[in-house]
Amino acid sequence: MVDTAQIAMENGDQLWFARPHAAGLAVGRLLPGTAALQGRFALKRRRARARAASAPQPSEHLLDPAQLELFPAPPRDWSRLDTTRPPAPTSAAVALVADFTSYMRGRGWSTHSFNGSTRTLRIVTGHLGADVPIQESDIRALASTYPNLHGARVINYLRLRGLLDARPPSDLCTARARHHATAVTHPAFSTAVHTFIDVLLGQGSTSSRARSPKTVENYVVAILDTLEAWIADGLTDPREVTKKHIEDALDPLRGDKARRLHTALRSFFRALKRERLVFRDPARAISLSSTRSVPTALPSDRIAGLLDHLDDPRDRLMVALVAIYALLPGQLVHLRRSDLDRSRGRLRLRRAGRLDHVIYLDAFTLRLVTAWELQRHRRWPDSSNPHFFVTRNTAVDESGPSISAGVIQHLFQCVGLPAGRLRVDRIVDEARHSADPVRLMELFGLSNLSATRYVLSAHPDKKHDPITP
Template sequence: MRAKARRRGLSGPASCESCLAWGRVQRPFVRGLCQACYLFARDHTVGRCRGCRRLQPVRKEYCRLCWGQARADARATGGLHGAATAVHFLDGVGRHQQLFFADMLSMRGARTTPPRRYDRRGAPRKPPPPPAARPYSRWIQPVLFDGARRDYHRFDPGRADTTTSGWLAWARHLAHGLAEARGWPRAVRQDVDRALVMLLSEYAEGDMIRHSEIFSPLRALNLSIERTTEVLQAMEIFLNDRRPPFEDWLEAKLDGIAPGIRRETEKWARTLHDGGPRTLARDPDTVRIYLTAIRPALLEWSAGHDHVREVTRDEVLAHVKTLQGRDRHQALVALRSLFAWAKKNGVIFRNPTSRIKVGQAAAPVLQPLLPHQVARSAEVVTSPAGRLAVALAAVHAVRPGAIRALQLDDADLGNRRITVAGRTHPLDDLTQQLLLAWLEHRRRRWPSTANPHLIINMNTALETDPVSSWWIERELRGQRATLDRLRIDRQLEEALVHGPDPLHLAEVFGMDEKTAIRYADSARALLEQSVESESPEFPRTRGSIPRNPGNGPSGSR
């Protein structure tokens, strides 16, 4: 180090004679100056400094030591510390001087450096909005006409006053908090701010902003409706007046049914969907299955009856005899639910479905997928998320709902394991490669998202909800080998390869005992059929997706 310092013309540690900084200074023939003071003296003349009253090289009547003190004072105030700002602090220097090490005044990595005022593109960075709370007003103007609607198409941004609106300031503060928590990109933040200026510049307390009023103007300007409504909902001034999709579906299913039967059926369906006194709401899919199963019977009875109380037991049995298998089971369960509700609410005097046994629906024999069907599904899926979902369903037998619910913490890449629905599965080579490819794509596409779920898309990257069931299976629409069929085929192949043992299936896949028995029965029937036909095709070899890998679910026992 000393030899290198000598080659650069530096001596040992000493104090600079100009700025009094401690460090390596120049050789004695330049009066023992540090490198910065040497360059400063070369470009400026000697004079008496107005700050420290010393004879030193000065610039605008101040030496380099006083200029450094002015920059330090400017930096302490939180502003910029360049020469243009430091000139305002020159009058206060001279009474004290902060000593420093040589050649460290211009370092940008110090902790006192102010935050960046420009983004990566060079545009000025907008400061965060100041903290704000819900505005308080002494009185509220009641609404005169409830049916009146605002026309935001006529909004003029040039005439809007955005400085005096307390509601807009509060909305911007809430939007900034949501953006930081959800990882909204800059474009989304700007769109939300423009939408809030349009909606809240002339807002008065007590008004409710309806979805029907803002949908058209925001869509015309290509602004984010979902993110804007999140801010308005946090402010509790948003009213979602959209017609639920269930209403349109229910109206279509009840079309053509007699008025008396339709009225009571609609009440029963709404009770199942929304719940009622001493009645819990059922799953929306259950309501759809029930009403779809009994619609043919209701249409048949509407030709000769005007009310559900006119339906007899013989007519119920006659309709049920025309159905078989699962259709008969679903229709009878739905009819029993309808007439039990009618009897409970006093709509009918006697339940025509009483003492009609539903019985156990005969489970069909599960059939394996053909090799070309699996290969076709593997070919049509091109996105990284779709390939990962196919691998999880085909190799680890994961349900589509469990794939959607997977979170980032469930994937343990270091130990090559993934946790699905509370069960830990070892990662095979294929699934690990697809998982790494998806994580890299997710990192590049949405680097600042705060969604904890493993699989996200363009919409869920701005929130914390999982992707929809339609989106996760969109690439397999029209294919025989869907995610659910791939899961069933994987479990069925496990039973064919290792024998129809329900205990083995329950241990490997964590399924219910009844489900394990069903898969074992299907595998036993397929094996018997294979023996009778003397076909050596079982077990089969799949296409591009490896079945039963060495470190897959079957190897985790």
């Protein structure tokens, strides 16, 4: 009994005479111009051939964990992906997709709403397998190719499972600064700007404290127009810049524009001098006279009932920390859960290059803290983000990012008062009552010069003369 078509027949198998070719004998004669014979076996053969042709086959690009990399492979072009004939997934890929679905359900996410993430993981593991860590660049490239695919949650999940080959983190501010440096028309000045960026990032010939990427971008943008003007005037090297050139560049500017350019140029030539690209620093002896505004308080009617307009516990706590303890927006962004000591009512503020500042919370603020933590635990009970303030996106991100500065900026725009203005009002109000710069330094972590400025602003009758016996 031989099943020549390799299919299971509904009414049992046919008993054939020996040799497989006997089943292919024609019964009757096919006349010219007539159709092929139709029968039960011919139909089953066609269906079997169709199923065999349409059965998905394993991918030809499965990654082998035993295969060593001889050289870095070029990036894959996922735009040429054939989605009409997906490959057959391996057992490891099927198990990984099932575990990802369980992971999403455990996080409280709707699997129907995040089908794009599941589809992305299924496509990537179907073509590359699940035995070797997947490159982050492949997931991002695939997600950017099709609008119904999403890669952020897939990347976080694979990182959690140890199956992600993460690419080195890149900062947009640094990338833009490098792009500006490359766009400088003269190569000597372009090289100087790249060296300037290296020094600011702490990557110069002498180790130094790295500046923030945003500061690096601001410095580079501030000097670009001046460098291009010098190139247009015929300068071919930063060593040709003199004190007169810098004074001429600063002369038509006023206010903040003059201060920004003056600070950026001083930092620029100081970095070139340290890297020995210039013989002398032409900006060293240039000083810029500027008037510093006196801190003033806000009208009381603008502050009254400030928290009454807010319903979200997180927003109320943010505004309270600025209005009562004069925190900076950047300090709100980088606060961590470990910085809060609820039993002692203390909150630690981390300061780079300086001692940490500790503030003592009152009963009202502690109640706001409790309300926010209860809401956070209720909405995201499994969140592992270490930061104190989170959003619906950062709370479920396994990489633990901080909230963006735009979240705080939008909050205070809704309140109607800038955070910096509200902070200044709080310090000025304290200076009116205490008139003691040491107390301002202890409460708000100010420097001695800043604390003295606030006291003199609140008490104009006091003089700058030192205390004499």
